[in-house]
Amino acid sequence: MKSVLIAIAFAGTLLFGGAFALLSTNTDYVEKNAQRFIAAQIENKIQEDFGLSADLSSKDSNPKLHMLKNQFSGQARKLENQLFSDLPDRIATQIATMCVCGSTAEQAKEKYRQTKKKVKRLIVDSLKDAALSFETAIDNVNQLIHAQYYIVTQRLIADLKIFTGSNATLFLIILSTALLKKDSLRPIWIAAIFLLAGTLTSTFFYLFNQDWFYTILFNDYTGWAYLIYIGLVSLFLADVLLNRARVSLKILEIFKSAGSLVPGC
Secondary structure, three states: OHHHHHHHHHHHHHHHHHHHHHHHHOHHHHHHHHHHHHHHHHHHHHHHHHOOOOOOOOOOHHHHHHHHHHHHHHHHHHHHHHHHOOHHHHHHHHHHHOOOOOOOHHHHHHHHHHHHHHHHHHHHHHHHHHHHHHHHHHHHHHHHHOOOHHHHHHHHHHHHHHHHHHHHHHHHHHHHHHOOOOHHHHHHHHHHHHHHHHHHHHHHHHHHOOOHHHHHHOOOOOOOHHHHHHHHHHHHHHHHHHHOOHHHHHHHHHHHHHOOOOOOO
16 A cells, blocks of 8 residues: 555656646746647637637637627626616515514514525625626637737646646655655555545546636636645545544535525524
8 A cells, every 4th residue: 555655646746746847947838838728728619609610820710709709798798787687686585585584573574684685795796706707708808819828828827837836745745754664654644645535536626627718718717725625625535434424414514504595484
C-alpha cells in the first residue's frame, strides 16, 4: 500500500508540477493553445445552438459570434423584464399563502408578511445574479468579436495555474508523508490516502464534469475554492469509510431542518 501511495504521489507531483511550470514559463505556447481551446468550445456551442459550422479563425466568424451575443442579450433582457415585472411579487405571494398559519390571526398575518418579503428578496437576487452573468458573457463575446483574446485567455490560464499548482503541492505533501517511516505516523499515512483520493476525485470533476463553454464565457472559474473542494471531498470520503458517514448525515439533517425557505406551520 505504501509503495503504491508513493508511486502515485510521485507521478502526480511530476505531472502537475510540470504542467504548472509550463503554464508559468512557456507563455506564448500556452496562450496559443488556450485560444484554440476557447475557440473550440465556442465553435461547438454555435454548432449546437444554431446548427452552423464555425471557424473563429476565418473572416466569416464575426456574424456567428454576433448571433451568440444576440442570444445572450435576449436572455438578459428576458431576465431584466422579469425582474422589473410583478413576477417576483406574484411568486412570493403564492409561497407565502402556503404558510398562513399561527395561533392567532395577527401571528398568521405577520408570518405571511415575513415569508413573502424573504422569498421575494431571494427571487430578485437570483434574477439579478443571472442577468449579471449574461452581461459578463456578452462582454466576453464582444472581446472575441474584436479578436481581443488576451483577457479571456488570461482568466483561463490563471485558473489552470491554481488547479495545477494546488495539485502539485498536495501530491508533494502526500509524497513527503508517505516517505516517513515511523510506525507512529501511520495515522498520517491514512490521512494522506484520503487526501490522495480527494485530489484525484476533484481533478476528475474539474477536468471532465464542468461545461467549459459556460465556465469561460461566464467567468465561472473554480479559483481558490478548488482547495476547499478537495478538503471537503477528502473529509467526506474519510467520514464514509471510517465513520459510516455519521458526520455527513448529521450535517444533512441540519441543512434539511434549517434550509427551508418557508417557515413551518
